[in-house]
Amino acid sequence: MEDAFNSSRVNWGKTVILGVEMHQTPLPINTYFLLRGRTVTGCFFGGLKAKSDIPILAQKYLHKEINLDGFITHEVNFQDINKAFDLLLEGKSLRCIIWMD
Incomplete structure (x- = not known):
């Protein structure tokens, strides 16, 4: 994750972290890079919101849309x-x- 962040583009690079880091170690980030415009964000399950998205996906499955x-x-x-x-x-x-x- 650190390598991904450090390789992102200065001024507008964005790093997206998916899931949980296996060893639960902190992500060391030089705040200077954040101030220069790089960003880091994360999500579980691809950003799926279970309460609202699963019923929609279930309906699409039942109607053979997916x-x-x-x-x-x-x-x-x-x-x-x-x-x-x-x-x-x-x-x-x-x-x-x-x-x-």
Whole structure:
């Protein structure tokens, strides 16, 4: 994150941080660069606002305006939940449906 900020353009560079830094270490920023016009901002989940955006996305999915089914790579039963975690850790699964039957 520090390298991204330091490589942004003087006077109008903008660094966008997505998600959470794994080790929760502070981001060291020279305030001089902020005063010279560089900016840093961040967001969780791409800036999605759950209370207002999820109902809209659900409606779009139900009306076939967006296709989410193509992102499902595996389906497992609840008793095989450990297989879902294994697939995730191995990098073999993008999205896994866990059936609770």
